[in-house]
Amino acid sequence: MSTSVFDPVSLGPVRLRNRTVKAATFEGRAPEGQVTDALIDYHLAPARGGIGLTTVAYLAVAPEGRTHAEQIVVGPGTLAGLQRLTDAVHQEGAGIAAQVGHAGPVANGRSNGVHAIAASRMPSPLSMQMIRAATEQDLSRVTRAYVDAARVLVQAGFDVLELHMAHSYLLSSFLAPGLNRRKDRWGGPLERRARLARQVARAVRDEVGDAVAVTAKVSVSDGFRGGVTTDEGVAFAQLLEADGHLDALQLSGGSSLMNPMYLFRGETPVAEFAAAMPAIVRFGMRTPMGRSFLKRYEFEEAYFKEKALRFRQELSMPLMLLGGINRLDTMEQAMADGFDFVAMGRAVLREPDLVDRLQAGTAREGICIHCNRCMPTIYSGTRCVEWAPAEVIPTA
Template structure:
């Protein structure tokens, strides 16, 4: 391996050029009333761009009404394009690129709130919606694959620089990858090669759409679980094999490595304090009572450390040649430099930028002294705010 990259050096991501190697990770913003872009959402991403990131990721952009996490989430359709275009222009005006996180929530979808059927590899009960997800048929899967391509076309028409295809956290594609959630016996179940068909089919359709006119007009990345963090779920070895297939398929410009399950173990991604009390307060009865009584089982606590996914991600770095994005506990220059030294091409940041959208500018101005430290204390009380308006409860950020 040659000399480590400078995290503040410009970088190529497919056809896009980023001013640095720092990506604002997808963190659901809860700022899309009517399932459309609002001025509030534009201000959110404008603040991230003005704060110095190379690219800001809009989350979450569902491919269909039923693919949303809940009824307030944006879904990609012609009516959404003008707002997305204004958002892209605002981010570009601050010198950053912009990406749309695109996917189908699958069993994570709130069917009651969406007023649409949720899909899963098999019949699955979602306690948040108090509804069963329906087992996806071959026709359903074909529709979802096509919907991803259509959603990407909307992102292209809106002037976005990249799309991030959501293959993690037990959303639909991830739930098919999971041996715990996917007990099918048809062509989409059983062996990993079958369970990976949905993810690979989606990415092939996306790549065809991106190159429809002969050359790529937008970068394509994906978010993939290294581990679900639950017994019987996706583990490192199977995730590595899936990543090898995705690399061989040639559909991606970069892969972002993540972990945890929105369904059964969300704290495996976040680490730090488990805000059970705050999550309980975000729900109405009887879910509020259930969360109070059983929340510590759902929100298991894992100690926080900087760059906490680096050790697992290094296994992927050794096996793969494609560009990789490191996520998890990137809060200061030291963690960034460790990622670059380990051969990662980009780093992604979430909670630290919710607390301080201008953190990147301050880190860059600080240079190699590495004295700037994030105000984020990993209390994770920002997590329950996704049901109202996502923000840091300590600093109040991000604000317009």
């Protein structure tokens, strides 16, 4: 019997109405680090539009783990707002995931008021500061912070916890040999570079049990020299599968620090980015690292599929295919290829009701043009500028 992307599905202990996922895309709707009505409305739109699971992006486990100060740090002080968010989404029949992470070297230490940490010491073009190498005490503290955040997120009513292990965030920075030059038990062969990610996954699962699903976002390729290759990505995924702490993997790619356009593909809105970025970031982009930040990759439908099929061939656990999915035939082929979910970002940002219209047969594909002008709007409230050219984001 063939599987349809619109069939109900179990993800760990959670039952979802279909196999579509709104991927985490930073919302820019928590200027005071608290849930706002605007953030709730952002996730209500795809929930009302038929998505199976919507993902709240970049919920930080610690203050220095924020990409910048306007981000939610999970804790008792943010619990009430997060619960209001999950209640609203559940009322529309969708599931809701929390992307749980520590930005590591992607964090803007100047914005956060505390220096970022990474696997190894390195300069930051985001803050024009040095990022310090994480100590043993840091890694123990961060692991406990993941556990504490997981506890709060379960209390808040989330269905799924997505551990961010990609895009050069902290766990990913340990995986990448070019960013991890350590000589201790956290560096060297892949098994040692993967130690922190596996430790966090185990600790979170031990905390939450089967109360929620636990997934991870991993890389099919980091897209930069010294990053995680597809071969190492598959090997890392096999370690995670053997550990048995995760219910699914979402297959992503690129690096928010070294090569973000490897993830997004399509047009490169350099001028719009320069105009929207804070002054210190604009200055950082004039450094050699910064000038190579926005590369150009032609868009093609399902651009990670070829690499993702390597993961499908080598793993038995559920997998989510991500990367330029806009068409119904792409979703149907993903199911035929053995993927369990399809994850969409820009397509649903442009058309929050896309899933409903695809299921009803009134559309066969989305209308996103992949101009990527949504990317610079993260500083004023992430939106499709074709669909919502202006928006005021309230602070409460």
